[in-house]
Amino acid sequence: MENIVKAYPHKMFVCDEKKYIFMGYGSAIYELDNMESLIVENTGKSLEEIKKIFEENFPDTDSSRADDIINELTNNNILVNEKTEKLYSDISNNLSEAKPNSVTLMLCQECNLRCKYCYAEKGEYKNPGIMPEEIGRKAIEYIAGLDENRDRFDVIMFGGEPLMDFNKIKNLVEYAKKVAKEKNKKVGFSITTNGTLLTKEIEEYLIKEKFNITLSLDGGKEVNDKNRFFPNGQGAYESTIKKTELLRKNKLIGIRGTVTSVGTDLLERWNDLKDIGVANVNFSQSVNMMDDADFEALTESFKKSIDYYCQMIREKKTSEIKAMGFVSKIFDKIKNGGIRMKNCGAANNMIAVDKDGNIYPCHRLVAQPDFSIGDIYSGIDVDKCHDLEKRMLISNYEKCKDCWLASFCAGGCIQENLLMSGETNTAYYNNCKLMKTVTQYAVEKYIEMLNEGVISA
Amino acid sequence: MKAINESAKVNNDITCGCTKCDPKDVCFFCDVRDHCNTCDSEWCAPFVGDLD
Numbered sequence: 001m002e003n004i005v006k007a008y009p010h011k012m013f014v015c016d017e018k019k020y021i022f023m024g025y026g027s028a029i030y031e032l033d034n035m036e037s038l039i040v041e042n043t044g045k046s047l048e049e050i051k052k053i054f055e056e057n058f059p060d061t062d063s064s065r066a067d068d069i070i071n072e073l074t075n076n077n078i079l080v081n082e083k084t085e086k087l088y089s090d091i092s093n094n095l096s097e098a099k100p101n102s103v104t105l106m107l108c109q110e111c112n113l114r115c116k117y118c119y120a121e122k123g124e125y126k127n128p129g130i131m132p133e134e135i136g137r138k139a140i141e142y143i144a145g146l147d148e149n150r151d152r153f154d155v156i157m158f159g160g161e162p163l164m165d166f167n168k169i170k171n172l173v174e175y176a177k178k179v180a181k182e183k184n185k186k187v188g189f190s191i192t193t194n195g196t197l198l199t200k201e202i203e204e205y206l207i208k209e210k211f212n213i214t215l216s217l218d219g220g221k222e223v224n225d226k227n228r229f230f231p232n233g234q235g236a237y238e239s240t241i242k243k244t245e246l247l248r249k250n251k252l253i254g255i256r257g258t259v260t261s262v263g264t265d266l267l268e269r270w271n272d273l274k275d276i277g278v279a280n281v282n283f284s285q286s287v288n289m290m291d292d293a294d295f296e297a298l299t300e301s302f303k304k305s306i307d308y309y310c311q312m313i314r315e316k317k318t319s320e321i322k323a324m325g326f327v328s329k330i331f332d333k334i335k336n337g338g339i340r341m342k343n344c345g346a347a348n349n350m351i352a353v354d355k356d357g358n359i360y361p362c363h364r365l366v367a368q369p370d371f372s373i374g375d376i377y378s379g380i381d382v383d384k385c386h387d388l389e390k391r392m393l394i395s396n397y398e399k400c401k402d403c404w405l406a407s408f409c410a411g412g413c414i415q416e417n418l419l420m421s422g423e424t425n426t427a428y429y430n431n432c433k434l435m436k437t438v439t440q441y442a443v444e445k446y447i448e449m450l451n452e453g454v455i456s457a
Numbered sequence: 458m459k460a461i462n463e464s465a466k467v468n469n470d471i472t473c474g475c476t477k478c479d480p481k482d483v484c485f486f487c488d489v490r491d492h493c494n495t496c497d498s499e500w501c502a503p504f505v506g507d508l509d
Contacts, residue, residue: 026464027464
């Protein structure tokens with residue numbers, strides 16, 4: 001049997017006249033010389049053929065050099081080898097113990113806004129109502145007691161709009177602190193809100209209790225109010241801004257903007273948001289409210305945002321760079337790399353509990369009864385949890401497992417996949433195209449900055 | 458060959474963990490789910506941290 005030399009999924013590209021390889025599992029980036037790249041380009045052939053091609057291309061080089069390069073490529077997990085096969089297999093087979101440490105409480109499955117793109121349909125998740133306090137307490141007890149080896153758990157106040165019942169938030173925070181003390185653990189609190197029900201008292205409370213605060217706001221008034229409004233049709237922008245003065249003054253807010261066809265220009269949105277007093281701005285596309293042309297426009301907008309971000313790096317405008325989360329997250333991943341087999345920690349390290357006490361992998365799947373993985377009384381169904389985890393593994397995404405961005409993207413959000421492709425493990429083609437184009441552009445810009453000495457490897 | 462990023466420096470075989478992230482960061486992977494403590498399979502050591 002012929003000794004075929006195989007490479008792991010990758011992409012080769014040229015930047016500043018040098019050759020680079022980006023590895024699909026691990027997201028490692030290497031600069032390759034001509035000899036190394038020749039061997040990678042000829043993988044899929046037998047060892048003998050590759051050595052022959054090497055000798056033809058580099059007749060003045062000792063042929064043993066080809067063996068050395070193949071060894072080096074193997075040691076760096078560019079070429080398929082037993083050790084790495086075992087590593088990937090172990091990671092894939094190492095399912096969680098179904099002991100998450102963070103719970104998203106769907107406190108109010110109701111909302112005072114009527115945002116057009118709401119995946120929860122008026123915030124109700126097809127099951128409107130307010131979570132009884134007893135359910136919230138039970139969920140906190142459950143998450144706090146799941147894993148005695150962990151010294152922290154997190155409680156996320158979510159909706160709908162969680163501030164429709166501020167008193168319950170206060171009561172549950174006190175209860176979580178009591179439970180944490182009893183268990184000798186730390187507890188962290190987060191909230192995602194539209195901000196329109198905040199008062200100075202609530203702002204001060206959130207600051208006092210060190211909440212991580214995510215504010216839903218899409219950009220400036222014009223863009224925001226096209227999708228985010230009250231039931232009477234009045235836009236929510238002015239109310240959101242007016243009610244968040246103290247939090248914004250202290251730069252305690254992370255913005256989560258939703259992108260739809262009403263405005264795909266991210267830089268315009270960024271310019272409208274950057275000076276209102278925010279710690280971080282991130283955008284997420286509402287996939288079912290954008291067509292192919294919108295995705296094309298969004299891709300171009302990302303490229304312009306990346307150019308702007310690189311310019312900010314060159315000008316050492318650190319505070320702006322830090323707040324521009326929708327670009328910095330891409331560069332974080334490029335700088336670090338790493339093997340990642342799942343897109344997120346749904347069911348693995350986080351769960352959502354709906355108002356009736358049912359447990360879901362995440363808040364986005366709450367309206368999907370098929371995705372319930374238990375309830376707070378009987379706990380997580382470990383088999384269901386593992387079944388979902390297996391489905392989330394990139395190695396089980398038939399169209400993604402050989403992609404050069406396999407680990408970088410990990411197949412995308414399973415709820416978005418379900419919505420747009422009908423299956424959790426089939427990536428939505430527009431997300432896929434966007435991810436590939438934007439990431440390659442960012443990698444090239446990253447390398448340019450490295451070569452200029454603007455940043456270090 | 459020359460390593461260009463952290464993963465390459467350790468032969469392309471690091472697995473992602475999350476022990477160092479700033480809890481105030483909004484986590485991309487969690488969408489609106491706040492910070493990386495909620496999904497430990499993700500990435501840390503932000504790029505921007507090196508620019509201070």
